[in-house]
Structure formats: structure tokens, C-alpha cells
Amino acid sequence: MRVAVIGLGRMGWPIAGHLAGGEHGHEVKVFDISAEATAAWAGEHAGEAAASVADAVSGADVIVSSLPADKEMRVVVDEALAHVAEGAIWIDHSTISASGARQFADELADRRAHFLDAPVSGGVDGARNGSLTVMVGGDEDAFARIESSMAAYAGRVTHMGPSGAGQITKMTNQICVVGVAQALAEGLDFAINAGLDPERVVHVMTQGSSTSWEMENRAAQMIAGEYDFGFSTTLMRKDVGLVLDEASAMNVSLPVTAMVAQFLADVHALGGADWDWCSLMERQRRLSAPDG
Structure with a gap:
């Protein structure tokens, strides 16, 4: 499975590592606003550094994001939308507004793709240990397709309801x-x-x-x-x-x-x-x- 990871902060970095390593071994391509962080992650893991958001998401089956707030998500979604493949599933682990999550879901639906708002609990230690709790809002069928992939870095993954329910x-x-x-x-x-x-x-x-x-x-x-x-x-x-x-x-x-x-x-x-x-x-x- 081809996975794009956007945002390599304290949470995104280990999440991307879990997806690229071990028994999961997805084809992971990462991007962060810091070119140094992008290169450093690719240097330490079995994955590829992307030159831009568009480069990261092009051809990806799954997009994973972990960003600070609505503002940063808005910028990334705007850059990514034209390059998101039909049928792709976007899992957003950012903590953002419920209204923002619903809006992004509508925009991905227009591309015949799926957006799951999936904030996490468990902190940096949970991300490093692969034991995060993930609370997911969005299409239930899309969730079922991707649940096993989230198990790479989560101890508990639960579908909470429609878009916004995770937030x-x-x-x-x-x-x-x-x-x-x-x-x-x-x-x-x-x-x-x-x-x-x-x-x-x-x-x-x-x-x-x-x-x-x-x-x-x-x-x-x-x-x-x-x-x-x-x-x-x-x-x-x-x-x-x-x-x-x-x-x-x-x-x-x-x-x-x-x-x-x-x-x-x-x-x-x-x-x-x-x-x-x-x-x-x-x-x-x-x-x-x-x-x-």
C-alpha cells in the first residue's frame, strides 16, 4: 500500500515510522514543511522524502496527516486536493474543529475520496510505542478498509460516527x-x-x-x-x-x-x-x- 504522511512533528514522525517498518512495510512517502525533517526521517527509515504536498499525495492509496490546527490543514488540503486519487482515504490525526473536519470530508468526497477525522490520545509516548487511542469520524466502509493499517501505531481504534464525530x-x-x-x-x-x-x-x-x-x-x-x-x-x-x-x-x-x-x-x-x-x-x- 502506498502511504503519504504529511507532518513530521512529535506525533507524525513515529506514526510514519510504524507504517514503514516491521510487518506492515507500506511504501511510505513523507513531507514536512521543514525540508531538514523530511530528509532526516527518510534517512532513518525505509521511506521516501517528498518535495511537496502534491508530490507526497500523488498516487497514494492512503494519506495520513498530523498537523497543529485548522489553518495548517487548510493549506495542506488546498495543495493536495487536485492530486488526490479517486478512492484514496485521508486519515487526519490532527486535532481540529469538527466543522473543519466536515468541510474537508465534503471536499474529498467531491474528488470521490474519503476523509476520516481521527484525532488521537496517548501522547508522544503512545505514538512512539504504537499504543495510541484513535477516535474516528467519517464513512464507516472507508474506516473498515483502513482500520488494520492504523493498528501499526494504535492500541485502540474506534469508529465514533459520521464526519466530525472523531473531533x-x-x-x-x-x-x-x-x-x-x-x-x-x-x-x-x-x-x-x-x-x-x-x-x-x-x-x-x-x-x-x-x-x-x-x-x-x-x-x-x-x-x-x-x-x-x-x-x-x-x-x-x-x-x-x-x-x-x-x-x-x-x-x-x-x-x-x-x-x-x-x-x-x-x-x-x-x-x-x-x-x-x-x-x-x-x-x-x-x-x-x-x-x-
Whole structure:
């Protein structure tokens, strides 16, 4: 199978690697706006570097994209459309608006191709380990044709409904994780200020009802104040902004999510734009300490 991968960031790079390697061994052609990244990936993997988006997608059976936001997807789709083959399936792992996903699906349908909005959860570690969770919106038959290929880099792949359903599911995920992470920051800060050993507190809580992915995977870094890794505050702010826009259009109240959106803005103002977004803990330490 000929696969084009567009976007070689922290997620796209390992996804492309899984598709090109091992038992899957697809013919992979990659493109990134950074020519250096494109060449570096091709130098490390059994795949080919494309000179442009058009070059990458021409003749591809499957197109995989992983880009920052709607704006970048708009540019790429505009460049690609005239070169997408009839019957091709475009799997977009970007986190974008549901309306954008539906629009791109309509435009691909006009080319007699398919667009699946397929945002992911599991972070950079999940991409590297091939254990991502993928939530997919779009044509069910197209999904069935491509599900096994996504298994190259995903531990769980689920069809959620028509176009846009994948993005709505990802928004639901982000609503839940930001609230839990802020609660974890408050709880850890509370325990530290009370004189407890926070690592011992976490050890106890991971055995009980308050455990969570964030607690098991981010508590140690939050306690240590180490944030130079992972999914940035900037990207989480973008995701939460999409959530709040969608909620406003649906007339759904999300007071906790709106509050954490402001807290993420505070982290950005503290210089944490590129920190992992678990740096909500740093805001908690600096701005909510008992002494003010």
C-alpha cells in the first residue's frame, strides 16, 4: 500500500515510522514543511522524502496527516486536493474543529475520496510505542478498509460516527483530562503545604478511587517541577479553545473547562508556552500558595 504522511512533528514522525517498518512495510512517502525533517526521517527509515504536498499525495492509496490546527490543514488540503486519487482515504490525526473536519470530508468526497477525522490520545509516548487511542469520524466502509493499517501505531481504534464525530470525541477527552490535571495539581500542592511526602501520597492514591492517567504518568514530574517534554501548553490551549467554541455553539455550559483555560493562559504568561501542560502545577505553586 502506498502511504503519504504529511507532518513530521512529535506525533507524525513515529506514526510514519510504524507504517514503514516491521510487518506492515507500506511504501511510505513523507513531507514536512521543514525540508531538514523530511530528509532526516527518510534517512532513518525505509521511506521516501517528498518535495511537496502534491508530490507526497500523488498516487497514494492512503494519506495520513498530523498537523497543529485548522489553518495548517487548510493549506495542506488546498495543495493536495487536485492530486488526490479517486478512492484514496485521508486519515487526519490532527486535532481540529469538527466543522473543519466536515468541510474537508465534503471536499474529498467531491474528488470521490474519503476523509476520516481521527484525532488521537496517548501522547508522544503512545505514538512512539504504537499504543495510541484513535477516535474516528467519517464513512464507516472507508474506516473498515483502513482500520488494520492504523493498528501499526494504535492500541485502540474506534469508529465514533459520521464526519466530525472523531473531533467531538477528542474534545470530550480534553474536557475530562484538563479538569483532572488541575485537580491533581491542587491536591499535590495541598499535600506538600501540609508537610506530607507527595510521592508517598501519590503511592497511596494510585491504589484508590482518585487514580488517573495523569496521576500515574505525570505526578512525578509535577512534584519535581519538570515540564520540558510532552504536549505543550500552547497546543492544549488550542484544544481547549476548540472545545469552548463548540460548547458555545451547542449552548452547553463548561465552567470547569473555561476556568482551566484561564489557568493555562496564566501558565503561558509565566513563560510556559512550550512546557508540557501538566505545568498547571507551576501555576498552582506560584499563584495559589498559602502565603499568596
